[in-house]
Amino acid sequence: MKRTKIVEALKYAERGIEVNVKGWVRTRRGGKQVCFIALNDGSTIHNIQVVAAVGQIEDELLKSITTGACISVDGILVDSQGQGQQVEIQATHITVYGTADPDTYPLQKKGHSLEFLREIAHLRGRTNTFGAVFRLRHHLAFAIHKFFHDRGFFYFHTPIITASDCEGAGQMFRVTTLEQGMEQTGDGTISFDNDFFGKQANLTVSGQLEGETAALALGAIYTFGPTFRAENSNTPRHLAEFWMIEPEVAFNEIEENMQLAEDFIKYCIQWALDNCPDDLRFLNDHYDAELIERLQSVAKDDFVRLSYTEGIAILEQAIAHGYKFEFPVFWGTDLSAEHERYLVEEHFHSPVILTNYPKEIKAFYMKLNEDGKTVRAMDVLFPKIGEIIGGSQREENYDKLSARIRELGIPAKDIWWYLDTRRFGAAPHSGFGLGFERLLLFVTGMNNIRDVIPFPRTPRNADF
Ligand code: ATP
Ligand code: MN
Secondary structure, three states, X not given: OOEOOHHHHOOOOOOOOEEEEEEEEEEEEEOOOEEEEEEEOOOOOOOEEEEEEEOOEOHHHXXXXXXOOEEEEEEEEEEOOOOOOOEEEEEEEEEEEEOOOOOOOOOOOOOOOHHHHHHOOOOHHHOHHHHHHHHHHHHHHHHHHHHHHHOOOEEXXXXXXXXXXXXXXXXXXXXXXXXXXXXXXXXXXXXXXXXXXXXXEEEOOOOHHHXXXXXXXXXXXXXXXXXXXXXXXXXXOXXXXXXXXXXXXXXXXXXXXXXXXXXXXXXXXXXXXXXXXXXXXXXXXXXXXXXXXXXXXXXXXXXXXXXXXHHHHXXXXXHHOOOOOOOOOOOOOOOOHHHHHHHHHHHHOOOEXXXXXXXXXXXXXXXXXXXXXXXXXXXXXXXXXXXEEEEEEEOOOHHHHHHHHHHOOOOHHHHHHHHHHHHOOOOXXXXXXXXXXXHHHHXXXXXXXXXXXXXXXXXXXXXO
């Protein structure tokens, strides 16, 4: 018999038909005459109830069907006698694919802590929570491709191994095949002559610079791939390996960039609301009672837009009124998450797009404003998350950009190709980066970024 996914079987209107379902046993309650099996196959958060009557199904076989076992059930779809479900399956035949020893299978009871589940990341997808999170992860990835595809953006693949080191060396992971450690040259520096690429290579921290070259050829592109940062920040919002989406658009100025970011995030959130109602309902009921309400309000209301300078003034006012921050606030400082969250959660009660940051705290490629002090940066700040998007209009002026590159001591041998885009057919252009896991944190209501990626990589942790 052809297998029916449980998500489909639960929707069937017919009764009395034969079906086959396959899945993993969540619970088994047994009476002497009948036993009830809650079966889940990952296609939905809902289980289907299988009723196995002693006499129909062999006793020995029934005994081996414990929590975690994988079984195939043939049976008749009937109206459920019990509460909590519309249909159930009266089993006529069961095959056990794989048993799960009750003494050692770790997912016995409900209510394991998220910390414990991280230690069994290879099995946690079988819980309601992680089933919901990973299904949402899929649906949001799909929504991202759909959003850009529908708007004529091209999905562009930027390299994961890169020899350019423009965003700050300290944060990069080195890629090498040298076994004996690094060879020293005469002056004590490291020689990469014998290394695989003949020069120092790293894992990428961002596909943006290559993405810009593509925007200036294809018009509008986006990347969606893994990025790597060796920053030693053990926070609930940082991973060493995370996925980033980076659209880059020729002819867009900062205002259009902001609008794109706002439309994009709202589209993703609305997509989740429309396509994952059951998973969101579960997360709402078990983790975050305001989740769905928060998603609906963010999908609907306009984001607040204000300048960094205005943001600093609001924070200074808060301090004057007695509000305490851990880190100091002054014009020129990089905002920390507590500052960002104050603006969003305490002051505006809405996502905020902060623009025109001091050039010193932003990357070299951002377009300098007429004041000579600020750049056309835009960070999108979200409730519970802080920064979810960082972006900017790019400096397209060759002289200004090369002056900044010299000022910061970025070697010409690494950056010549990027500068070429400003020598040949330069155009105004803008883009941004969205951290996929930060979006997932927001949409799922989870509090720790380790719980929205299947196998998190963080300092001192690369298990599985
Ligand atoms: P933060 O200040 O929060 O560390 P950032 O300014 O270093 O972030 P960007 O370089 O602007 O980050 O990267 C773009 C986006 O990528 C961020 O807005 C964020 O959503 C995401 N991001 C950055 N670093 C991480 C990380 N270590 N783990 C997960 N997501 C990240
Ligand atoms: Mn940023």
